[in-house]
Amino acid sequence: xxxxxxxxxxxxxxxxxxxxxxxxxxxxxxxxxxxxxxxxxxxxxxxxxxxxxxxxxxxxxxxxxxxxxxxxxxxxxxxxxxxxxxxxxxxxxxxxxxxxxxxxxxxxxxxxxxxxxxxxxxxxxxxxxxxxxxxxxxxxxxxxxxxxxxxxxxxxxxxxxxxxxxxxxxxxxxxxxxxxxxxxxxxxxxxxxxxxxxxxxxxxxxxxxxxxxxxxxxxxxxxxxxxxxxxxxxxxxxxxxxxxxxxxxxxxxxxxxxxxxxxxxxxxxxxxxxxxxxx
Amino acid sequence: xxxxxxxxxxxxxxxxxxxxxxxxxxxxxxxxxxxxxxxxxxxxxxxxxxxxxxxxxxxxxxxxxxxxxxxxxxxxxxxxxxxxxxxxxxxxxxxxxxxxxxxxxxxxxxxxxxxxxxxxxxxxxxxxxxxxxxxxxxxxxxxxxxxxxxxxxxxxxx
Numbered sequence: 001x002x003x004x005x006x007x008x009x010x011x012x013x014x015x016x017x018x019x020x021x022x023x024x025x026x027x028x029x030x031x032x033x034x035x036x037x038x039x040x041x042x043x044x045x046x047x048x049x050x051x052x053x054x055x056x057x058x059x060x061x062x063x064x065x066x067x068x069x070x071x072x073x074x075x076x077x078x079x080x081x082x083x084x085x086x087x088x089x090x091x092x093x094x095x096x097x098x099x100x101x102x103x104x105x106x107x108x109x110x111x112x113x114x115x116x117x118x119x120x121x122x123x124x125x126x127x128x129x130x131x132x133x134x135x136x137x138x139x140x141x142x143x144x145x146x147x148x149x150x151x152x153x154x155x156x157x158x159x160x161x162x163x164x165x166x167x168x169x170x171x172x173x174x175x176x177x178x179x180x181x182x183x184x185x186x187x188x189x190x191x192x193x194x195x196x197x198x199x200x201x202x203x204x205x206x207x208x209x210x211x212x213x214x215x216x217x218x219x220x221x222x223x224x225x226x227x228x229x230x231x232x233x234x235x236x237x238x239x240x241x242x243x244x245x246x247x248x249x250x251x252x253x254x255x256x257x258x259x260x261x262x263x264x265x266x267x268x269x270x271x272x273x274x275x276x277x278x279x
Numbered sequence: 280x281x282x283x284x285x286x287x288x289x290x291x292x293x294x295x296x297x298x299x300x301x302x303x304x305x306x307x308x309x310x311x312x313x314x315x316x317x318x319x320x321x322x323x324x325x326x327x328x329x330x331x332x333x334x335x336x337x338x339x340x341x342x343x344x345x346x347x348x349x350x351x352x353x354x355x356x357x358x359x360x361x362x363x364x365x366x367x368x369x370x371x372x373x374x375x376x377x378x379x380x381x382x383x384x385x386x387x388x389x390x391x392x393x394x395x396x397x398x399x400x401x402x403x404x405x406x407x408x409x410x411x412x413x414x415x416x417x418x419x420x421x422x423x424x425x426x427x428x429x430x431x432x433x434x435x436x437x
Contacts, residue, residue, distance in 0.1 A: 003326050005323045005324045005326065006323065007316075007319055007320065007323055011379065013375060013378075013379045014372075014375045014376045014379050015370065015372040015375055017372055019301070019305075019356065019357075019360065019372075019373060020301075022360055022372055022373070023356075023359070023360060023363075026360065026363035026364065026366075026367065027363070029363075029366075029367055030363060030366065033366075177287075
């Protein structure tokens with residue numbers, strides 16, 4: 001055998017793939033994996049929200065109450081009790097005890113928290129001009145309870161935070177960013193959720209007062225007042241114009257009577273005077 | 280956008296290291312391959328075989344051990360590729376060139392030694408690799424590969 005010195009034509013031991021192309025493929029795969037996990041868990045949350053044990057919701061409620069320091073307010077509680085008294089007999093909310101609390105926060109907003117608690121901010125109380133309006137706000141939040149939107153919204157935030165904590169660790173900046181962005185108690189509801197809660201509230205309002213006056217008042221006023229500082233209520237409960245329109249259509253379709261608004265009761269006026277220092 | 284990067288110094292450091300790793304790593308690899316190919320052409324006439332070989336009496340004047348070894352380190356970019364590979368499985372292409380460079384460099388150093396001492400052939404070539412820094416994919420660990428080539432160099436009688 002004769003030895004012929006020559007070099008091999010090409011290197012078979014090293015892949016020809018460009019490193020950046022490989023990076024793109026791997027990152028793409030990772031992204032796909034994250035999306036699948038995110039979508040899958042989101043779906044799982046949507047399914048489990050309907051079967052969340054009361055014990056877990058109670059625990060979430062305790063946690064939520066710590067985030068929103070507020071106190072009992074008897075005048076508000078009386079309005080809420082009047083609404084829950086006229087709930088239809090087959091309502092899923094029947095038999096649950098709802099509490100309304102007042103927060104001194106000046107923002108114009110109200111939130112439905114886990115554990116059957118509604119928090120009204122004093123800024124909202126300041127905006128309200130009639131009993132009907134206040135009842136509409138309370139009934140709207142009851143609507144979110146009836147459709148379990150308050151849990152659904154929280155569940156998604158929890159899933160994202162959990163995924164971030166799993167991937168990057170609990171103390172990492174990414175997890176902090178994710179929980180800051182997503183684990184919020186006042187995240188926006190979707191247009192569909194808002195419309196459903198509105199329709200629910202309108203029915204309850206009519207059941208309570210026998211007429212639909214004041215259903216759109218607060219939103220008409222807030223939408224008209226769009227200033228340099230948009231109201232927090234509009235931030236967490238978006239699409240005001242669309243909702244006013246839908247509510248008006250509903251009132252017309254169902255032939256609900258619209259009569260006089262009932263002015264705020266004396267107990268509420270006193271509460272308001274104490275809270276925001278004006279009559 | 281700028282604010283987001285300012286608030287996450289970890290991410291900025293990571294991206295800088297990644298870019299630096301890619302740029303410096305690619306440059307070093309390209310230069311190393313150029314040098315390897317040049318020296319391989321120069322030493323191509325010195326035959327290296329893995330066979331034991333046997334020669335007629337009087338043909339071999341001298342036989343001795345020659346060896347060459349080299350250590351090549353990974354860079355930040357290659358490590359990221361390998362970590363991502365650990366998720367999906369498959370060939371860790373990022374490390375293939377490292378091992379290839381280490382082996383060829385080790386053989387070249389061995390051949391250079393044999394050539395210097397006037398050998399006409401290297402028999403019985405053996406190649407071994409070892410990792411230095413066991414947990415190369417772990418944080419704060421530098422991973423590198425060592426390749427050692429050794430064989431029996433023979434000097435023939437003219």
